Amino acid sequence: MSPELKGFILFSVIKMLIVFTVMLVGVALLTLMERKVSAWMQNRRGPNRVGWAGLLQPAADGLKNILKEETFPKESNRGLFLLAPALSFIPALMLSAVIPFAAPLRLNFDDLGQEIARIPLVGHVLGAVFHAIFGRVAYHGMLPMVVADLPVGFLFVLAISSMGVYGIALAGWASNSKYSLLGGLRASAQMISYEVAMGMSLIPVLLLSGNVSFSAIIAEQAHSLWFVGPLFISFFIFLISGFAETNRLPFDLPEAESELIAGYHTEYSAMKFSMFFIAEYANVVTVSAMVATLFFGGWDIPFTRADESGTWYWVVLSHLVFFIKTFFWIFFVMWIRWTLPRFRYDQLMALGWKVLMPLALAYIMVIAGAIYALQHLMGITSVTTRAFALTVISLIIGVIMFWLLDRGAIVSGSESRRQRLEPDPVRPTFVGRDRGVRAAS
Amino acid sequence: MAIGVKVMTRPEREVSYVRATFKGLALTFKHMFQTKVTMQYPEERSTRDDRGTWTLSPRWRGTHRMLTDEQGRSKCVACGLCPQVCPANCIKLVPGEDEQGNRYPLIYEIDEFRCVFCGYCQEVCPEEAIHVGQHYENSEYSRGRFVYDLERLSSQTHAVSTLWDPTDPRGE
Numbered sequence: 001m002s003p004e005l006k007g008f009i010l011f012s013v014i015k016m017l018i019v020f021t022v023m024l025v026g027v028a029l030l031t032l033m034e035r036k037v038s039a040w041m042q043n044r045r046g047p048n049r050v051g052w053a054g055l056l057q058p059a060a061d062g063l064k065n066i067l068k069e070e071t072f073p074k075e076s077n078r079g080l081f082l083l084a085p086a087l088s089f090i091p092a093l094m095l096s097a098v099i100p101f102a103a104p105l106r107l108n109f110d111d112l113g114q115e116i117a118r119i120p121l122v123g124h125v126l127g128a129v130f131h132a133i134f135g136r137v138a139y140h141g142m143l144p145m146v147v148a149d150l151p152v153g154f155l156f157v158l159a160i161s162s163m164g165v166y167g168i169a170l171a172g173w174a175s176n177s178k179y180s181l182l183g184g185l186r187a188s189a190q191m192i193s194y195e196v197a198m199g200m201s202l203i204p205v206l207l208l209s210g211n212v213s214f215s216a217i218i219a220e221q222a223h224s225l226w227f228v229g230p231l232f233i234s235f236f237i238f239l240i241s242g243f244a245e246t247n248r249l250p251f252d253l254p255e256a257e258s259e260l261i262a263g264y265h266t267e268y269s270a271m272k273f274s275m276f277f278i279a280e281y282a283n284v285v286t287v288s289a290m291v292a293t294l295f296f297g298g299w300d301i302p303f304t305r306a307d308e309s310g311t312w313y314w315v316v317l318s319h320l321v322f323f324i325k326t327f328f329w330i331f332f333v334m335w336i337r338w339t340l341p342r343f344r345y346d347q348l349m350a351l352g353w354k355v356l357m358p359l360a361l362a363y364i365m366v367i368a369g370a371i372y373a374l375q376h377l378m379g380i381t382s383v384t385t386r387a388f389a390l391t392v393i394s395l396i397i398g399v400i401m402f403w404l405l406d407r408g409a410i411v412s413g414s415e416s417r418r419q420r421l422e423p424d425p426v427r428p429t430f431v432g433r434d435r436g437v438r439a440a441s
Numbered sequence: 442m443a444i445g446v447k448v449m450t451r452p453e454r455e456v457s458y459v460r461a462t463f464k465g466l467a468l469t470f471k472h473m474f475q476t477k478v479t480m481q482y483p484e485e486r487s488t489r490d491d492r493g494t495w496t497l498s499p500r501w502r503g504t505h506r507m508l509t510d511e512q513g514r515s516k517c518v519a520c521g522l523c524p525q526v527c528p529a530n531c532i533k534l535v536p537g538e539d540e541q542g543n544r545y546p547l548i549y550e551i552d553e554f555r556c557v558f559c560g561y562c563q564e565v566c567p568e569e570a571i572h573v574g575q576h577y578e579n580s581e582y583s584r585g586r587f588v589y590d591l592e593r594l595s596s597q598t599h600a601v602s603t604l605w606d607p608t609d610p611r612g613e
Contacts, residue, residue: 335466406460
């Protein structure tokens, strides 16, 4: 094995361990954050008994879930019932592998053991031990701060995220319970519907960056504008689809408590239930990180290009920036949850298929046309000018879109929608205050 | 039209859900920084505090208390009215009589598990001996401990309930 390959493998393993650990611990802390945010928004305090300010609450919950009894419904399909939590858990965690969490780090050494030996006091021993175990480890160039810097990172995310629906649909089916099945059915319909809008909404991102790798998308944003401006409509559609994909309120129909008890995970207990929970929060993290990466420049620090230099402090700083951006969107997801009520099922489907999908398709046409016009007809080659021009176009479309959306045409009551389409010749009139008696029909 | 549903035509600012969403977001965000109303129960008791928020109502009907006279004997004369009126049948009373012909309870037990805390016993008591009190922390390690005998009822020290007075419904 060449020293370079050893370096690559070593750093990949380190990145994997870090990302995996941070993801799991972060998800555990997010459950606490969700409870805290919900409590604050309801003028309560939230969990504050276990540990300082309740910080150990996730650990207590985890311990409880491990010690709890595993229940198996008598008529359930045992194999699939066991498989389903894993099927929703694994894709959720896999997604974190391809999202860049900091600027690339410039590394340049021929022998890592010698570098370690330079650490004062203990370095000598550590260096020798390292050398004895790994031999010569070298690395030259920029180390991408992502577990797998896939050239198809973006497609990977779309492909894997759509696998999450298997876990939920199988959980619903294998439980052999009517509530679970209804939850599973709703989940599959909802996630497949919004997958379409989500995928369509991201095409303009590809058109603008000309690449499907996350690194290239971030680089393009760093060189021009963050895509939230030029591709505002895409951002809007992606955000809504993201909510629907993660089954978060206002799209939590698969687990609508008031209708379906707990939906697809009604029959699950202990750690298996916990795995669905972890998957949900991991998906929230992924969607937030995706929004931050695709539309808010990822780890890009605005107004400076120094963050691409690869010096270690810029890498740390860029990671902080990425963290803040992601964290804001995670908070936003929770914020929305405690603000908006749940959609009705027909509203959900109408929004997905009748609004977001055509909107995304039309937007692809507009962006593609605009890029062509700017580049070939008007001869603009500067990406920044192009981004500004697209921002203006997007804002105009955005204003029109919100004006139309605001007319109540999409998610209003079905009755008023029907009336708008075919006005009733005989309007019902009320006689008296309480008795809904129609005068003529 | 299947049923006579009157569809209101409302002004746009009332039906605009984009605006409503932003309004809702602002509202929930504002609430995050408001004073928390949670009472930190074991540390913060339902007694008087500076804010005077968590005071227990003087009419609260909780754990029973038997009042005693100056010699430390219970005021109860074992008339039998409280077991008679008790809707939950939780009072056990065996009356006794001393040499002077004074009646007193030989056994007086209240099963706090059975009790529905209606306060009838206090209301019916001619000697104002048995009372329900402003106290609610009754946890024990065994079920048997929930049957309070006379000694235990007499040794309670919490304030007694004022009950509801029909001539003074607001408690003024």
